[in-house]
Amino acid sequence: MAKYATIKYDEFIKKTLLHLKAKYDGEMYEVRHISRDLNTLDELLKEIKVYKMKRRIDEEKAMRQRQRGNEYLAHKKHTTAIKIYSEALALSNRGSLEWSYCLANRAAALYSLKTEKELLQAKEDSLACLFGFPVPSRAKIFRRLGHICLHLDEKLTALEYFKKAIEIEPENSKNPSESLLEELKNAEIAPAVVPPSEPFKIDEAGKKGKGMYATRAIRIGEKILSREPYEISVTPGRGVCSGCAKKTGAPYPCDSCPDDIFCTEDCYAKNFAAHQIICGLANVLYHHSIGKLGVLAIKLLLREDSEWINMVANNLKRSNLEHLQFEALAYYICYFTGIRNHKKMLRALFIITCNGIEMSDNSMGLYPDISCINHSCNPNVDFIFSGSTCTVRAIKPIARNEQIFVDYGNNFATLDKPSRQNKLLAQYFFDCDCEACDEDWKHKNFTTMADDFHRADEDSGEKRRVKNLIHDLEALDFDQEVTFPMFDDIRDNFAWLYQRNFFKQPTDLYVKSLSSIRKLLKRLGNTVDNFYYT
Ligand SMILES: [Zn+2]
Ligand SMILES: [Zn+2]
Numbered sequence: 001m002a003k004y005a006t007i008k009y010d011e012f013i014k015k016t017l018l019h020l021k022a023k024y025d026g027e028m029y030e031v032r033h034i035s036r037d038l039n040t041l042d043e044l045l046k047e048i049k050v051y052k053m054k055r056r057i058d059e060e061k062a063m064r065q066r067q068r069g070n071e072y073l074a075h076k077k078h079t080t081a082i083k084i085y086s087e088a089l090a091l092s093n094r095g096s097l098e099w100s101y102c103l104a105n106r107a108a109a110l111y112s113l114k115t116e117k118e119l120l121q122a123k124e125d126s127l128a129c130l131f132g133f134p135v136p137s138r139a140k141i142f143r144r145l146g147h148i149c150l151h152l153d154e155k156l157t158a159l160e161y162f163k164k165a166i167e168i169e170p171e172n173s174k175n176p177s178e179s180l181l182e183e184l185k186n187a188e189i190a191p192a193v194v195p196p197s198e199p200f201k202i203d204e205a206g207k208k209g210k211g212m213y214a215t216r217a218i219r220i221g222e223k224i225l226s227r228e229p230y231e232i233s234v235t236p237g238r239g240v241c242s243g244c245a246k247k248t249g250a251p252y253p254c255d256s257c258p259d260d261i262f263c264t265e266d267c268y269a270k271n272f273a274a275h276q277i278i279c280g281l282a283n284v285l286y287h288h289s290i291g292k293l294g295v296l297a298i299k300l301l302l303r304e305d306s307e308w309i310n311m312v313a314n315n316l317k318r319s320n321l322e323h324l325q326f327e328a329l330a331y332y333i334c335y336f337t338g339i340r341n342h343k344k345m346l347r348a349l350f351i352i353t354c355n356g357i358e359m360s361d362n363s364m365g366l367y368p369d370i371s372c373i374n375h376s377c378n379p380n381v382d383f384i385f386s387g388s389t390c391t392v393r394a395i396k397p398i399a400r401n402e403q404i405f406v407d408y409g410n411n412f413a414t415l416d417k418p419s420r421q422n423k424l425l426a427q428y429f430f431d432c433d434c435e436a437c438d439e440d441w442k443h444k445n446f447t448t449m450a451d452d453f454h455r456a457d458e459d460s461g462e463k464r465r466v467k468n469l470i471h472d473l474e475a476l477d478f479d480q481e482v483t484f485p486m487f488d489d490i491r492d493n494f495a496w497l498y499q500r501n502f503f504k505q506p507t508d509l510y511v512k513s514l515s516s517i518r519k520l521l522k523r524l525g526n527t528v529d530n531f532y533y534t
């Protein structure tokens with residue numbers, strides 16, 4: 001029976017710190033070269049015992065579980081059936097016949113739901129189970145793949161799968177009709193949509209180092225750039241793929257550990273090398289709440305390329321104490337992962353604290369381009385995530401050559417100036433000089449919406465715009481479905497007022513408009529692009 005690791009992280013760090021302090025007394029030079037002499041620390045590390053958690057395989061139980069799933073499927077309780085098949089899958093050996101049955105049955109349940117996400121997953125499951133079956137049993141799977149592709153409007157691929165099914169079972173009455181096959185043969189490949197080029201450039205930005213600038217005028221909601229992460233780490237146990245942070249209702253469990261799940265076989269294979277190192281250690285890593293940071297650092301060290309090494313680390317701006325703390329953390333991670341490069345681990349940890357971007361679902365990623373965006377407490381863009389894909393969208397009209405700013409966690413409306421500045425200094429090592437800080441905007445009790453309405457000018461149309469904007473903001477209900485037209489009206493009136501310089505100082509209306517635009521963009525996601533680029 002596996003046992004949880006017994007060491008308490010805080011205690012370990014305290015001990016390590018005491019040791020490092022006694023030995024080097026905070027001397028910067030010595031601390032940075034500490035890896036030359038490891039004797040005492042090694043002894044300390046030997047006191048710690050780490051046990052890996054193993055996934056439990058029980059194919060008898062998997063089969064019983066799968067049969068339960070079949071009953072739910074027969075009663076059209078598809079979602080429950082999918083969940084039970086996933087549990088059965090976690091109990092069976094990868095590649096075994098039982099494993100293939102679980103996948104095939106789950107594909108059937110997913111296919112019944114006929115929604116795009118489930119259809120794509122059904123396709124994955126069907127492809128993954130194929131080779132666990134002897135050839136005669138594959139005809140049924142190929143037929144299902146054909147139908148899945150029909151629903152996904154992939155006509156030529158559907159034809160390929162139907163042909164394979166017919167090859168194995170020429171006489172089966174469930175094979176598609178001649179007329180359907182003929183229709184599919186005549187299907188044409190749809191032309192690919194060419195995305196518009198990205199309206200930004202990266203340039204020098206004075207004492208802030210690099211910055212991102214708009215290369216043309218950008219409208220509210222418009223996509224400026226969209227990136228897959230260079231590297232990510234995901235907290236397991238939340239129905240999210242450990243490889244790519246996609247939400248997955250039909251997961252592929254890791255071969256060995258009980259914690260990590262993947263969205264597809266392919267994603268598991270891609271992340272295998274990195275996962276192997278931390279496989280079974282989730283309870284140790286996350287129990288001591290160094291999970292996200294530590295796992296991301298481990299994955300950086302395992303990469304074949306070393307592009308990340310050149311990202312901003314701010315190591316010379318850090319205090320001796322901080323150096324010691326991170327040094328201890330680097331030792332700790334290196335110790336139980338078996339990685340023997342403390343210095344590189346330390347640099348990875350520094351880089352992540354400066355550049356890591358928190359996504360939803362408790363995951364964290366590195367996006368080198370996006371990290372070039374500087375902070376402002378009064379930002380003009382926001383990050384919108386879909387899985388691990390980060391899209392930068394404008395929340396205000398942005399003029400050509402204007403610098404693009406995001407807030408690094410807090411803005412003038414969510415936190416007062418001293419707290420904001422302290423946080424930025426501690427984590428990112430700069431004094432913020434945005435207009436909100438310079439002009440010392442207060443962070444609460446702004447002028448009311450009624451005041452804005454009173455001061456608005458009647459003849460120029462300001463009053464009408466303000467009135468409509470207030471009306472639309474008050475009508476918003478985020479418990480209900482939100483639609484593009486709701487966003488469009490708010491965006492239109494706010495942009496008009498903003499460009500007339502109506503908001504010289506922040507007001508309630510300004511703050512509410514911006515927070516609603518952010519929320520609407522998060523909810524609408526990439527669907528807003530259809531309205532800009534068609
Ligand atoms: Zn994945
Ligand atoms: Zn694992």
Ligand SMILES: [Zn+2]
Pocket residue numbers: 376377378432433434435436437438
């Ligand atoms: Zn500021």
